[in-house]
Amino acid sequence: MQFDDTEAVYVRELGIDDIAPVYHLGEELFTSDLYPYLYRCWDEWEVIGLYNTDPEYCLVAEVDEQLAGFILGTIITKATWTYGYILWLGVSPKFQRCGVGDKLVDKAIARMIEDGARFMLVDTDPANVPAVKFFNRKGFGNVRQHVFLSMNLSSHDYYGRLIEYEHQKAERAGYKRSRPAMRPRNKSDGVVSEVALNTLVSDHSSEEQAPV
Template identity: 50%
Template sequence: MTASAEDPEPKSRRSSIKIREMEIDDIAQVFHLGEKLFTAESAPNTYRTWDEYEVIELFYGDVEFCLVAVKDEKIVGFILGTTITKTHSAWKYGHLVWLAVDPALQRKGVAEKLFRRFKDVMLKHDVRMLVVDTDAENLPALRLFRRLGFGNPKQHIYLTMNMAGERQLMKKKTNGGN
């Protein structure tokens, strides 16, 4: 049987997406996929905090909340999270910190599959509320999160200050205005 235009690969050759807990050997692939997706141009707010230390800290802090999507032995997506407990509160919060899917597989159910497993892990850890944040202009992410059951969005303002100008003023003051 040959593949049709609508079905480019025969079912027998299709590889399915497997979701599993992240392993130490996955750190580099996860970082590089995130580096490819979280760029200063496409995601200026997330780019500021995406680095190898972020991945390592989440992995070593809460490995059970770090999941990967694997296809043909290659990581094609990931979800990284943590839990937060507050003093004097009975509630345990889950925080979905990072979610990424290779662009070639976006809109094919990979993010939903990752999230379903993530949510199950959070439930097993007695999380009472799950929170996620994204850029207000990231409409695909907003649609995804709403479809996954998130609601009650709150707007958050993010401000920046370029410290180069402040450094120049400080130098002028210490040099007596020269």
């Protein structure tokens, strides 16, 4: 999509009526087949929790009154440093390569600078090459990697039997175990001190084709 001279990207704070559209846009962008790590972290609490705690760093972009993208961020304060942290950036496929991501990032960083941030952090799936390239063009670098390991419990020799035992026990008792209540959390849970900047290279053609 290309803008004409009358079109513009309008950036504003996330409002309560934006929560559902932003969440569903994230569902469209952060898919399990493309980015399993991002898919694991993206849920309704990501939008609701940050809207409640850091509304000034949660922004949406509109084009002709249509949702074009969003950015969700926070501030991390340590003893001697204040970090701005971009947790999520997503641009609708209809509005990619139109400057939406640039305006969202610039606006969010400006607000974080006003609040004392002197260092910026962002993380994404290593397979998310367009996002990596986009952020490199914005000046991010110094890549670090955090290793995530996984295990399919059902296929594990011991844990698989334990799962089957629990299922049988529940059936005998006549109830179905409910899922524990979810709590707000973000991608940095447990690794805030190790969150790292992702490498990026200059490439306008793919700068907004994938989410953070």
